[in-house]
Amino acid sequence: MAAETNSKSDTLTLEKVREALIKQEDTIIYRLIQRANFPLNSPAYDEKAFPSFSGSLLQFVVKETEALQSKVGRYENPEELPFSPESLPPSLLPPPENPPVLHPAAASININGKIWDFYFDELLPLFAATGDDGSYASTASNDLDCLQAISRRIHYGYYVAEVKFKDSPQDYEPAIRAQDREGLMKLLTFVDVEEKVKKRVEKKAMVFGQEVSLMDNANTRTDQRNVSETYKVDPLVVSRLYGEWIMPLTKLVQVEYLLRRLD
Numbered sequence: 001m002a003a004e005t006n007s008k009s010d011t012l013t014l015e016k017v018r019e020a021l022i023k024q025e026d027t028i029i030y031r032l033i034q035r036a037n038f039p040l041n042s043p044a045y046d047e048k049a050f051p052s053f054s055g056s057l058l059q060f061v062v063k064e065t066e067a068l069q070s071k072v073g074r075y076e077n078p079e080e081l082p083f084s085p086e087s088l089p090p091s092l093l094p095p096p097e098n099p100p101v102l103h104p105a106a107a108s109i110n111i112n113g114k115i116w117d118f119y120f121d122e123l124l125p126l127f128a129a130t131g132d133d134g135s136y137a138s139t140a141s142n143d144l145d146c147l148q149a150i151s152r153r154i155h156y157g158y159y160v161a162e163v164k165f166k167d168s169p170q171d172y173e174p175a176i177r178a179q180d181r182e183g184l185m186k187l188l189t190f191v192d193v194e195e196k197v198k199k200r201v202e203k204k205a206m207v208f209g210q211e212v213s214l215m216d217n218a219n220t221r222t223d224q225r226n227v228s229e230t231y232k233v234d235p236l237v238v239s240r241l242y243g244e245w246i247m248p249l250t251k252l253v254q255v256e257y258l259l260r261r262l263d
C-alpha cells in the first residue's frame with residue numbers, strides 16, 4: 001500500500017491512517033496554490049478550441065498522462081484511481097509484493113466522477129481568477145495534479161474504513177448486515193476530528209500561501225488588503241473544500257466499502 005503507512009495490515013492503525021491524511025493535506029494545498037498561479041483559462045476545457053484533439057485539451061492531457069502513469073504502475077495502488085479509465089495500458093512493472101490490506105470490494109468503489117464534477121463546477125471558480133493567459137498545458141496538468149491529490153485523499157477512505165472495522169467488528173457488523181447506511185455513517189463520523197481538520201487546513205493555507213515580501217512596509221500593505229487577497233488561495237476556500245466535499249466524500253467511500261465488507 002501507500003508509502004505513508006506500513007504495508008502490513010496488522011500494523012495499520014487509525015492513528016497511522018490519520019497521519020497519512022494529515023500529510024496529504026500539505027500536498028492538496030500546495031497543488032491548489034500551484035493551480036492558482038494561472039487564471040481560469042477556459043479554452044483548456046473547451047472541446048472545440050483545439051481541433052487537433054478529439055475532446056478538450058484537458059481531456060487529452062488527462063488521458064495521455066494517465067496512460068504513462070499506468071505503464072509505470074500508478075494504478076496498482078488501490079487508492080490511485082484514473083479519471084480516464086477507458087483503455088488504459090497495463091503496468092509494465094511487476095505487481096506489488098505486499099499482501100493486500102483491503103477487502104476486494106474496494107476495487108468496485110470509484111467516485112472520481114463526483115470529484116471531477118465538484119472540482120470543475122464548484123471549486124475551481126472559487127480559487128482561480130477569471131481570465132486567460134494562454135498557459136493551457138500548465139493549467140491542465142495543474143488541474144490533474146489537484147484532482148489526483150484530492151481523489152487519493154478521498155479514496156483513502158478504504159483504509160480508514162478497514163481499520164475502523166478491524167478495531168471494532170462488533171459495532172459495524174450489525175449495521176453491515178442490515179445494510180444500514182445511516183447507521184454506518186453515524187458510527188464512522190467523529191465531529192470533533194472534522195472540526196480540527198477544517199481548522200488545521202485553514203491554518204496551513206495561511207502559512208503555505210503567504211505572500212513573502214522583503215519590503216519593510218509589507219505588513220502595512222497586507223493589512224489594508226482583503227483577507228482573501230492576502231493569501232495565494234483563500235484559507236476559507238480550503239476549509240470549505242474539506243467541509244463540503246473532501247470529508248463528506250471520504251465518508252461516502254467508507255460507507256460504500258463497509259456495506260460490502262462482509263461479502
Ligand SMILES: O=C(O)C(=O)C[C@]1(C(=O)O)C=C[C@@H](O)C=C1
Pocket residue numbers: 018021160188189190191193194197246247248250251
Ligand atoms: O479520521 C477519521 O475517523 C475519518 O473517518 C476521516 C474523516 C476525514 O475525512 O477527515 C472522515 C470522517 C470523520 O468524521 C473524521 C474525519
